[in-house]
Amino acid sequence: MNLIVTGTVSIDTVQTPSGEEREGILGGSCTYFAAAASQYGPVRLVAAVGDDFPDEHRDTLAKFPNIDAAGLETRAGSKTFRWGGKYMDNMDERETLFTELGVLDEAPPEIPESFADSECVFLANSHPMVQMDLLSKLPKARFVVADTMDLWISIARDELKQLLGKVTGLVLNYEEAEMYAGVRNPVTAGLKMLEDGPEFVVIKKGEHGAILVHREGLAALPAYPTETVVDPTGAGDTFAGGMMAHIAKTGDTSIHGIRRAMAHGTIIASFTIESFSLDRLAGLKSDEIADRYATFSNMLALG
Amino acid sequence: MNLIVTGTVSIDTVQTPSGEEREGILGGSCTYFAAAASQYGPVRLVAAVGDDFPDEHRDTLAKFPNIDAAGLETRAGSKTFRWGGKYMDNMDERETLFTELGVLDEAPPEIPESFADSECVFLANSHPMVQMDLLSKLPKARFVVADTMDLWISIARDELKQLLGKVTGLVLNYEEAEMYAGVRNPVTAGLKMLEDGPEFVVIKKGEHGAILVHREGLAALPAYPTETVVDPTGAGDTFAGGMMAHIAKTGDTSIHGIRRAMAHGTIIASFTIESFSLDRLAGLKSDEIADRYATFSNMLALG
Numbered sequence: 001m002n003l004i005v006t007g008t009v010s011i012d013t014v015q016t017p018s019g020e021e022r023e024g025i026l027g028g029s030c031t032y033f034a035a036a037a038s039q040y041g042p043v044r045l046v047a048a049v050g051d052d053f054p055d056e057h058r059d060t061l062a063k064f065p066n067i068d069a070a071g072l073e074t075r076a077g078s079k080t081f082r083w084g085g086k087y088m089d090n091m092d093e094r095e096t097l098f099t100e101l102g103v104l105d106e107a108p109p110e111i112p113e114s115f116a117d118s119e120c121v122f123l124a125n126s127h128p129m130v131q132m133d134l135l136s137k138l139p140k141a142r143f144v145v146a147d148t149m150d151l152w153i154s155i156a157r158d159e160l161k162q163l164l165g166k167v168t169g170l171v172l173n174y175e176e177a178e179m180y181a182g183v184r185n186p187v188t189a190g191l192k193m194l195e196d197g198p199e200f201v202v203i204k205k206g207e208h209g210a211i212l213v214h215r216e217g218l219a220a221l222p223a224y225p226t227e228t229v230v231d232p233t234g235a236g237d238t239f240a241g242g243m244m245a246h247i248a249k250t251g252d253t254s255i256h257g258i259r260r261a262m263a264h265g266t267i268i269a270s271f272t273i274e275s276f277s278l279d280r281l282a283g284l285k286s287d288e289i290a291d292r293y294a295t296f297s298n299m300l301a302l303g
Numbered sequence: 304m305n306l307i308v309t310g311t312v313s314i315d316t317v318q319t320p321s322g323e324e325r326e327g328i329l330g331g332s333c334t335y336f337a338a339a340a341s342q343y344g345p346v347r348l349v350a351a352v353g354d355d356f357p358d359e360h361r362d363t364l365a366k367f368p369n370i371d372a373a374g375l376e377t378r379a380g381s382k383t384f385r386w387g388g389k390y391m392d393n394m395d396e397r398e399t400l401f402t403e404l405g406v407l408d409e410a411p412p413e414i415p416e417s418f419a420d421s422e423c424v425f426l427a428n429s430h431p432m433v434q435m436d437l438l439s440k441l442p443k444a445r446f447v448v449a450d451t452m453d454l455w456i457s458i459a460r461d462e463l464k465q466l467l468g469k470v471t472g473l474v475l476n477y478e479e480a481e482m483y484a485g486v487r488n489p490v491t492a493g494l495k496m497l498e499d500g501p502e503f504v505v506i507k508k509g510e511h512g513a514i515l516v517h518r519e520g521l522a523a524l525p526a527y528p529t530e531t532v533v534d535p536t537g538a539g540d541t542f543a544g545g546m547m548a549h550i551a552k553t554g555d556t557s558i559h560g561i562r563r564a565m566a567h568g569t570i571i572a573s574f575t576i577e578s579f580s581l582d583r584l585a586g587l588k589s590d591e592i593a594d595r596y597a598t599f600s601n602m603l604a605l606g
Contacts (some may be wrong), residue, residue, distance in 0.1 A: 017487070089487045184320070184392050187530045208511035211528055219602045222523035225514055227490045263605045293605075299522045300603040302566045302596075 001143060003248035004044040004115055005033045005241070006134045007124025008104065009072065011057070013084035014233055014276060017091065022231075025277040026057040027083065029124035029147070032234035035281045036241025036268040038066035039289060041249050043241075044118060046071035046134070048109040050078035050102050063282050073109045078102060091229050092206045111137045120248040122240060123167070125149050128159040135166060143253055145169040145202075145244060147236075153180050165197035168253075171240050177203045186211050187218060200258060202243070204236050210262055214255045221262055224270035224296055231276045235269045238281070242268030267292050304446060306551040307347040307418055308336045308544070309437045310427025311407065312375065314360070316387035317536055317579060320394065325534075328580040329360040330386065332427035332450070335537035338584045339544030339571040341369035342592060344552050346544075347421060349374035349437070351412040353381035353405050366585050376412045381405060394532050395509045414440045423551040425543060426470070428452050431462040438469060446556055448472040448505075448547060450539070456483050468500035471556075474543050477508045489514050490521060503561060505546070507539050513565055517558045524565055527573035527599055534579045538572045541584070545571030570595050 012027030030047040037043040045067055051074060061069055079102030086095045103109075108130045118138050123131040123146040131146055144167045152160050153176060160180070164170060170193060174186055181189035190201040190213025200214040207229075209222040243258075243265035250257060267289060274280045315330030333350040340346040348370055354377060364372055382405030389398045406412075411433045421441050426434040426449040434449055447470045455463050456479060463483070467473060473496060477489055484492035493504040493516025503517040510532075512525040546561075546568035553560060570592060577583045 091487070184394070185530055185532065187528050191530070205511065208508065209523075209525055211525075213528075218528045220512075220525035220528045221603070222512055222514075222525050225490050225516075225521045225523045227488055227494070229488065259602070260605055297605040299520075299562070300524070300605060302563055302600040302603060 001120035001248045001251060002044065002118045003037060003042065003120045003122070003245055004046060004118035004138065005030050005037065005122045005124060005244075006046040006109070006131070007033065007126060008081050009045075009047040009049050009053070010081040010083050011053070012082070012233065012277070013097070014231055015086040015097070016231055017087055017089050020230075022276045024054075026060050027233060027277060028081065029237045031061070031278070032237035032272065033122060033124055033241035033244075034067045035064055035278045036238035036265075036272065037245035038064040039242070039268060039281070039284060039286065040245035040264070042066050042068060043245060044068045044071060044115045046109050046111055046115065048073040048075055048078070048103040048106070050074070050080040051076050053080045060278055060282065070112045071109065071115055075103055075106070078106060085233065087232060091232050094232075108133055116140070119143065120244060121145070122244045123147065124237065124240075128152055128156050128163040132159070132163055132166060143168050143247065145171060145240070147171045147240060148176065149173075150176050150179060161196050164193065167198050169200045169202065169258075170198050171202045171204060173236070174203055174205045177201065187213060200255070202262065204239065206232070206235065209266070210239070212255070212259060212262060214258065216255045219255070219259045219262070221259075221266055224266055224292065226270055228274045230274055232273050234272050238272040239265035239269040241265070263296060264293065267296060304423035304551045304554060305347065305421045306340060306345065306423045306425070306548060307349060307421035307441065308333050308340065308425045308427060308547075309349040309412070309434070310336065310429060311384050312350040312352050312356070313384040313386050314356070315385070315536065315580070316400070317534055318389040318400070319534055320390055320392050323533075325579045327357075329363050330536060330580060331384065332540045334364070334581070335540035335575065336425060336427055336544035336547075337370045338367055338581045339541035339568075339575065340548035341367040342545070342571060342584070342587060342589065343548035343567070345369050345371060346548060347371045347374060347418045349412050349414055349418065351376040351378055351381070351406040351409070353377070353383040354379050356383045363581055363585065373415045374412065374418055378406055378409070381409060388536065390535060394535050397535075411436055419443070422446060423547060424448070425547045426450065427540065427543075431455055431459050431466040435462070435466055435469065446471050446550065448474060448543070450474045450543060451479065452476075453479050453482060464499050467496065470501050472503045472505065472561075473501050474505045474507065476539070477506055480504065480506045490516060503558070505565065507542065509535070509538065512569070513542070515558070515562060515565060517561065519558045522558070522562045522565070524562075524569055524603075527569055527595065529573055531577045533577055535576050537575050541575040542568035542572040544568070566599060567596065570599060
């Protein structure tokens with residue numbers, strides 16, 4: 001299946017508990033997703049940036065030959081979305097230091113004609129109305145997964161519920177699933193969300209892995225255990241990128257296919273957090289992914 | 304290997320978020336551990352109770368034919384350890400409402416002569432000096448695992464470190480591992496603990512599963528995903544009971560043996576939390592364990 005991702009390309013400032021700080025680095029949900037997905041095959045990127053978007057970041061994206069950036073729209077007179085965040089001691093909690101919406105406060109990006117036949121769609125976190133608008137322009141979409149966040153559950157709950165009726169799956173954080181469903185058990189929360197339409201919900205738990213609540217059953221995976229956590233930014237988006245790209249590549253949309261795809265997402269995310277921005281993913285070799293996937297698979301083999 | 308457990312047999316009062324409360328129910332680390340271990344084979348129990356220990360609780364223990372309670376010492380004029388706890392909304396946090404130490408404030412229980420040849424030893428949570436004292440009376444011990452808690456890390460750190468030099472493995476909670484090691488990553492924390500002597504550390508994360516940090520590698524397992532959580536009391540002790548009993552039964556003390564044993568612990572714990580006290584374990588059938596283990600194993604099979 002042709003894979004497409006819509007979302008943000010941003011300029012980030014990140015502070016980690018070790019006191020390290022990086023200013024003006026390449027970030028954004030689309031960026032991380034596409035860099036991860038590109039390890040498995042082609043991925044189409046749809047996002048808008050302002051004319052302040054540095055050439056250096058364009059060059060970084062160009063290092064990923066599988067990313068088709070024909071959908072990266074540069075708007076004259078507009079500003080690129082900027083985000084600043086600071087991680088707490090445990091690396092699983094973070095504080096947003098600032099957000100400058102820029103292009104996010106304008107019309108959604110255009111989807112190029114050449115992307116119109118996309119079948120496998122990831123709608124990265126955005127207002128559910130924007131997600132539905134983008135989806136409506138992809139008539140061939142047949143495996144659609146959306147991400148969301150607490151903000152939309154609070155201020156756009158009805159629209160989010162409407163979106164759930166249009167997607168195959170939803171990806172969201174643990175606390176967000178419980179917030180949407182109003183219950184304190186992730187399985188119960190996921191099952192409640194299925195009532196609103198999707199075939200499955202993937203509940204992300206950061207360092208504690210992820211849970212799959214699917215119409216045909218449940219699954220759970222730990223995170224890949226590691227000492228190396230430099231910057232967790234993008235872990236969730238690269239998890240989704242590895243997962244969706246594996247599904248797009250294999251075409252296996254069964255619960256088992258999604259489960260294995262989640263394991264690939266887990267592995268890609270474990271590389272992402274080893275350095276800032278796309279630094280680790282840029283040089284990543286398919287052997288490294290295969291080796292770590294094999295280690296993970298052996299670690300979980302109980303038969 | 305002959306399996307023995309030392310620890311507490313208690314009378315508990317438990318409040319759950321649903322508003323349910325049970326007063327005076329059978330609890331204690333030894334009780335839960337032994338009830339879980341008994342699903343796999345014989346287990347020897349060493350603990351002290353007062354003469355207030357009800358016959359009804361003795362009858363419950365007697366329902367587990369694999370539990371050898373020759374080491375359950377009843378002290379005239381003493382009081383059984385009593386604990387009261389209240390679970391918060393998420394079932395993973397709890398507040399201790401009261402503790403009445405009773406026999407725990409007296410000399411450790413005696414180990415019967417008939418238990419002296421025990422090889423596989425679980426020292427459930429207790430002051431590390433008590434754990435070392437009990438271990439010193441088991442000359443055939445060759446696979447020894449201890450549990451501990453934040454209290455001993457705070458007030459008996461040196462003794463706990465000494466204990467680490469005498470055990471094969473340690474089982475403790477996530478926050479406790481980080482507290483002992485003074486670092487915020489469970490893998491780093493576990494590796495630091497290995498420097499004090501044990502071959503492995505099992506870090507329990509409640510609803511998020513467990514991590515194995517072993518001299519020969521790492522592993523991680525999720526918890527069994529379930530909607531049915533009535534009372535989490537005893538989950539950690541039954542996890543340890545399933546794990547140790549599986550090792551005692553198979554004799555496989557390799558990292559892979561421990562990993563599979565942890566999966567059995569995970570499954571037994573998932574039954575424990577389905578009801579109060581030993582209610583679910585009392586009627587548990589080996590088929591039920593095998594079925595759930597197979598489901599768990601399939602859920603994690605990535606090959």
